[in-house]
Amino acid sequence: MTFELVLFYLFGAILLGGALAMISVRNPVHAALFLVLCFVAAAALWLLAEAEFLGIVLVLVYVGAVMVLFLFVVMMLDINLAKLREGFTEYLPVGIVVALAMATVLVLVITRYITMDVPERAGPEYANTEALGAILYTEYVYPFEIAAVILLVAIIAAISLTMRKRPDNKSIDPGKQMAVSREGRVRMVTMASEKKKAPRRGGQGSGADAPGSKDESK
Amino acid sequence: MFDWMMNLFYSLPTVMQILIGIQLIVIPLMLAVAYTTFAERKVIGYAHVRVGPNRVGPRGWLQPIADALKLLTKEVILPTNANRFLFLSAPVLTIAPALAAWAVVPFFEGGALADVNAGLLYLLALTSLGVYGIIIAGWASNSKYALLGSLRSAAQLVSYEIAMGFALVGVLMAAGTLNVGGIIEAQSGSMYHWFLLPLLPMFFVYFISGIAETNRAPFDVAEGESEIVAGFHVEYSGMAFAVFFLAEYANMILISALTAILFLGGWLSPFQGILPAAAFDLPVIGSLLDHGIHWFLFKTAIFLFAFLWFRATFPRYRYDQIMRLGWKVLIPVTIVWLFVEGVLVAFNVGPWFA
Numbered sequence: 142m143t144f145e146l147v148l149f150y151l152f153g154a155i156l157l158g159g160a161l162a163m164i165s166v167r168n169p170v171h172a173a174l175f176l177v178l179c180f181v182a183a184a185a186l187w188l189l190a191e192a193e194f195l196g197i198v199l200v201l202v203y204v205g206a207v208m209v210l211f212l213f214v215v216m217m218l219d220i221n222l223a224k225l226r227e228g229f230t231e232y233l234p235v236g237i238v239v240a241l242a243m244a245t246v247l248v249l250v251i252t253r254y255i256t257m258d259v260p261e262r263a264g265p266e267y268a269n270t271e272a273l274g275a276i277l278y279t280e281y282v283y284p285f286e287i288a289a290v291i292l293l294v295a296i297i298a299a300i301s302l303t304m305r306k307r308p309d310n311k312s313i314d315p316g317k318q319m320a321v322s323r324e325g326r327v328r329m330v331t332m333a334s335e336k337k338k339a340p341r342r343g344g345q346g347s348g349a350d351a352p353g354s355k356d357e358s359k
Numbered sequence: 360m361f362d363w364m365m366n367l368f369y370s371l372p373t374v375m376q377i378l379i380g381i382q383l384i385v386i387p388l389m390l391a392v393a394y395t396t397f398a399e400r401k402v403i404g405y406a407h408v409r410v411g412p413n414r415v416g417p418r419g420w421l422q423p424i425a426d427a428l429k430l431l432t433k434e435v436i437l438p439t440n441a442n443r444f445l446f447l448s449a450p451v452l453t454i455a456p457a458l459a460a461w462a463v464v465p466f467f468e469g470g471a472l473a474d475v476n477a478g479l480l481y482l483l484a485l486t487s488l489g490v491y492g493i494i495i496a497g498w499a500s501n502s503k504y505a506l507l508g509s510l511r512s513a514a515q516l517v518s519y520e521i522a523m524g525f526a527l528v529g530v531l532m533a534a535g536t537l538n539v540g541g542i543i544e545a546q547s548g549s550m551y552h553w554f555l556l557p558l559l560p561m562f563f564v565y566f567i568s569g570i571a572e573t574n575r576a577p578f579d580v581a582e583g584e585s586e587i588v589a590g591f592h593v594e595y596s597g598m599a600f601a602v603f604f605l606a607e608y609a610n611m612i613l614i615s616a617l618t619a620i621l622f623l624g625g626w627l628s629p630f631q632g633i634l635p636a637a638a639f640d641l642p643v644i645g646s647l648l649d650h651g652i653h654w655f656l657f658k659t660a661i662f663l664f665a666f667l668w669f670r671a672t673f674p675r676y677r678y679d680q681i682m683r684l685g686w687k688v689l690i691p692v693t694i695v696w697l698f699v700e701g702v703l704v705a706f707n708v709g710p711w712f713a
């Protein structure tokens with residue numbers, strides 16, 4: 142067994158173990174972290190298959206951005222597990238049917254390639270990024286562009302659905318803040334100098350005669 | 360002597376060569392981190408018209424060693440009901456990407472530990488992983504301040520990563536390669552061939568996003584002393600805290616080094632193509648003027664100083680201002696400049712896109 146094969150089985154085992162742990166642990170944050178582990182192991186497998194672009198982009202997009210937001214939400218949620226488990230037996234038959242259907246499809250797909258020769262190594266000149274780019278922007282340019290436009294539509298739709306003026310929103314318009322000038326905020330007044338009054342006995346109420354309070358009257 | 364050492368080095372097994380290479384990067388890096396903390400205190404000290412640390416050793420030079428020893432001997436306190444495993448693995452998850460990213464950084468010509476084809480992507484992926492340490496630290500601490508700090512930091516990092524990625528796309532368009540060494544080669548010629556001029560907006564966006572990604576002032580709301588005590592690492596003490604500290608400074612040095620590589624030509628000499636060729640043949644001065652690691656270190660030091668300078672100069676951003684700057688200012692700037700670059704590339708505007 143070559144070193145690469147050892148690595149392949151190692152990362153494969155981590156991937157499977159992480160996936161099992163993800164669906165079986167009780168704590169949702171732990172489950173999300175196990176999913177991250179799965180992504181990292183899958184990225185390592187892709188790197189072994191010389192698909193370095195896919196591997197690194199998996200880490201960059203899914204681990205570095207999507208799962209961070211996922212964790213963000215999961216940490217904020219107050220998940221009531223008892224409520225989630227309600228009606229488990231009620232939905233169990235439907236669940237079993239769906240699971241069986243998916244399992245059959247998966248088995249049918251996988252058994253076609255259950256054994257496979259170790260693929261030929263591409264030489265050191267092979268660059269996965271270039272190869273993918275060359276195919277993506279020539280042969281598959283229309284599907285690629287259409288997918289990009291669909292994603293853009295989804296982004297705009299999501300933003301327009303959540304954008305609304307809330308009356309209780311106290312946020313400040315930064316443009317207005319930037320446009321503030323001294324003239325708009327400070328009013329210079331000229332006035333005769335104040336005479337210092339003798340302090341009252343008892344020390345009470347001296348605040349009313351503080352020099353600053355006189356400015357308002359002029 | 361030198362040849363003899365090189366021959367010995369290449370006769371070792373590959374694994375040994377890689378391990379020695381890692382040591383050669385990590386040990387100087389850790390020393391640089393230690394003395395960056397010292398430099399920070401000195402620079403900010405002088406910016407505040409005071410002297411800074413000057414008691415430990417001659418002129419205070421042993422201060423970082425003393426700090427490290429103090430942190431090493433302190434107790435690591437585990438908060439009650441904290442998740443022990445995640446709590447202790449969070450600092451490791453922060454520092455590991457900060458160190459691993461150095462693998463593709465070329466210190467001199469051909470002087471990278473791993474000369475990866477997709478080096479730029481690798482850097483982007485690893486700098487985006489650092490956020491996990493912060494999120495996990497905040498969650499595993501079982502403390503509301505730590506959780507608030509980690510949530511702030513996560514949102515900030517995800518937002519600025521987009522601007523940073525777009526800035527890197529700009530570099531990649533100009534260089535035509537993802538290989539970090541290749542990006543430096545693409546800037547050779549003279550000082551005016553560096554990407555600083557054609558990609559000036561990208562340069563500013565990259566460096567500003569870099570400051571935000573390292574959670575440094577003025578973007579350090581994740582720590583926000585006045586609001587959330589110390590943010591995500593409020594529950595950490597001793598060496599566990601020190602590792603967070605090391606990671607922050609290692610990331611600072613990394614961002615400075617990358618800015619120097621991507622926009623100022625890394626180890627390229629600024630005198631190339633300006634001085635006559637005979638100047639580089641002079642005995643000692645020639646090798647100083649020529650390309651080499653010293654130019655890379657010098658350029659990195661400039662940006663590292665800027666980090667410290669900004670901390671002493673700018674007040675902290677408010678959270679909504681941070682989000683506005685990232686999403687409404689930096690990202691549109693990069694998108695506009697990507698269009699401009701596309702036009703420049705299409706019309707072969709020299710000397711950069713010829």
